[in-house]
Amino acid sequence: MIVPYTHVMLLGGVLFLLGMICTLTRRNLIMIILGLEIMLNAAAITFVGAGLHLQQIEGQAIALFILAVAAAEVSVGLALVVCIYRQTGTVDPQCIEGNKCQLKPDQTG
Amino acid sequence: MTIYAVFFYIIAALIIAATGLAITRKHMVHAVLCLVVSFFGTALLFYLLGAPLPAIFQVIIYAGAIMVLFLFIVMMIRIDPEKTHRFPLGHYLAAGGICGAYFVAAVLLTLLSGPRARQPMPAATASPFDFGYYLFDRHWLSIEMISLLLLVALIGTLHLGLGRVGRKQKKGGGQ
Incomplete structure (x- = not known):
């Protein structure tokens, strides 16, 4: 006997929340992709837990597909980040759109 | 509370602590290394939940390949962590609103789940043979x-x- 399914769901939910916070509040393209990875990982945990809860092997198969999609997504995403860094010299999303990161004093800090 | 449940709570605390450290680090190398710990914990959790083959793949692909790719890119890109800007406060409020709404919805859905979801799950393991056969069959x-x-x-x-x-x-x- 392991824990109830609700606890696995809560763990997945908290992990997804952490990934969401990372994606929404960091100003760094690499950290944004890292947050996406955390969210995909949380989804995989929930799928494996649901597979055990329903006694189906399907959840593990979906977790494997999530793994493959995450690998493809992160490779293309990081290649884009490297491209952007070569062209603009920054990975800050606000500085990419040609305004050269001229922030007003009240926007910094 | 069985030994499995004790392991589950220890691993869950490890995953959440490592991920929380990862998303708050200023240096990206520290963040990536914290996330490697988190993904190893996830692999242990998969093994505990009866999925040995996804656990192995988690170690090989996530902790091994993807995180090493991140490390390479972080080493290629030179950023001074002290010079990075932050969002203005209004953006943080909007992000907090979205995250708070999501979390309230998640907790409500968990609390409203049926009585069957509150029973402890029986332990079961899908052997790699069965898993591979199912995967290539269906x-x-x-x-x-x-x-x-x-x-x-x-x-x-x-x-x-x-x-x-x-x-x-x-x-x-x-x-």
């Missing part, structure tokens, strides 16, 4: 699509990485 088309997706990702990455160099060489050859 999901062979998805496997092929995944392989095609990885091939497309490889070609796209090569195109993005070599695009400018290739164009320069072509221009140089024309002159």
Whole structure:
């Protein structure tokens, strides 16, 4: 006997929340992709837990597909980040759109 | 409370602590290393939940390949962590609103789940043989699509990485 399914769901939910916070509040393209990875990982945990809860092997198969999609997504995403860094010299999303990161004093800090 | 439950709570605390450390680090190398710990914990959790083959793949692909890719990129890109800007406060409030709404919805859905979800789950393990047989029996088309997706990702990455160099060489050859 392991824990109830609700606890696995809560763990997945908290992990997804952490990934969401990372994606929404960091100003760094690499950290944004890292947050996406955390969210995909949380989804995989929930799928494996649901597979055990329903006694189906399907959840593990979906977790494997999530793994493959995450690998493809992160490779293309990081290649884009490297491209952007070569062209603009920054990975800050606000500085990419040609305004050269001229922030007003009240926007910094 | 069985020994499995004790392991589950220890691993869950480890995962959440490592991920929380990862998303708050200023240096990206520290963040990536914290996330490696988190993904190892996830692999242990998969093994505990009766999925040994996804656990192995989690270690090999996530903690091994993807995180090493992140480390390489972080080493390639030179950023001073002290010079990074922050969002203005209004953006943080909006992000907090979205995250808070999501979390309230998640907790409500968990609390409203039926009585069957509150029973402790019976332990079960899918052997790698059964898992592989099921995968190639039911999901062979998805496997092929995944392989095609990885091939497309490889070609796209090569195109993005070599695009400018290739164009320069072509221009140089024309002159």
